[in-house]
Amino acid sequence: MVDTQKIIGLGLRTGVIITAALVILGVGLILTNHSSPYTLKELINVSSNINTGTIPLHNLLSGIIHLNGVYIILLGLIILIATPIFYVVVGVLRFSKEEKDPLYIVLTIIVLFNLFFAIFALGYLIK
């Protein structure tokens, strides 16, 4: 039997470490001017409107490939948001495969539904 507690514990830690590493890398890149079209001066302005709502997410992949600091940090944040989702998914597997517990399969699926609804639907609905 696979120890889901161990998998969840390890997954959580790995997610946090990867995020911290990507943020530090991203900050380094921004400091060395690898963040076009955004300048350092704009990025450190706490009142600027450079935020997750205005930075086009469809540039994420090319931004990462070109080692753009802003997108590297965003990748780190996406991984961080994904870590809790990962353990809810592991939870579904655990309740369905190991414990065969129908009530908790349903409860976990409700949690997943809320999460995915928030991530993939709600943002577009309210915009």
Next chain:
Amino acid sequence: MIEIIYFTLILIASIMSGFLGSLVGLGGASFLVPIYTLYLGVPIRYAAGASLISTIATSSGSASAYVRDKITNIRIGIGLETATTGGAIIGTLAAAWVYSHHLAKLIYIIFGIVLLSQVYFQYQKREYEEPVGSKPDLTTRIFKLYGEYYDQRLKKNVKYIGVKWWLAEIIMFLAGLISGLLGIGSGALKVLGLDWAMNLPMKVSTTTSNFMIGVTAATSSSIYWFLGYIQPLLAGLTAVGILLGAFMGSKVLPGLKSKTIRYIFILILIFLGIEMILKGFGISI
């Protein structure tokens, strides 16, 4: 020059928040949002966004150890997340409405009230205890609210059961709501649901609450993301700073026996709470 000031201030503020938060047993957000908004001039929606992201980081970072030691009750945690995630969605939508109607002052006032109410929980906090046996009720059986963990201080396995799942669900919904509205983990309310409503041992309550915070914050932060409440550099730096501070706090904590020091931190909390309320009413000292 201005870059150096920015990086220094953000890092000092976030490390300090993470450090203080872990010493009083709260997430860093309780200190972070007031410091950012009152003293560093960060708009409260960006402060809340950075705070939510950091909440996931500290929750995941510290949860990993407790999950591995099997103190966290994952079953109870995930079951109750049906309510926290639902509450988080409603709370985030409420925040979006408040910001779009230029009513940010409301957020300041509610934040201040939540801070002050947390002071009460600080006095209630018990460090260790044998769980008082409660009679299992209908929900204990239906939702399988029981477990067992090894208590290092008592040096034995502690078996426990939980009751009143429905009451915990109501409290968890509220916790999610506050979390989404203010961008904090609202761990104190979650502990209330697990410890007071379900009568779980304190250790199980705090670690399970901490585990649950990540899922709640992930739900809210994805909506914050679309609404544009997250500045990448600010949120990233803050998360790393708070993680560092919380880690330092966890190293200092076992040696920290003096109650006086805790009371000083609680006074800071009271001060920040009052300042937030005053700022909400447009009064600044």
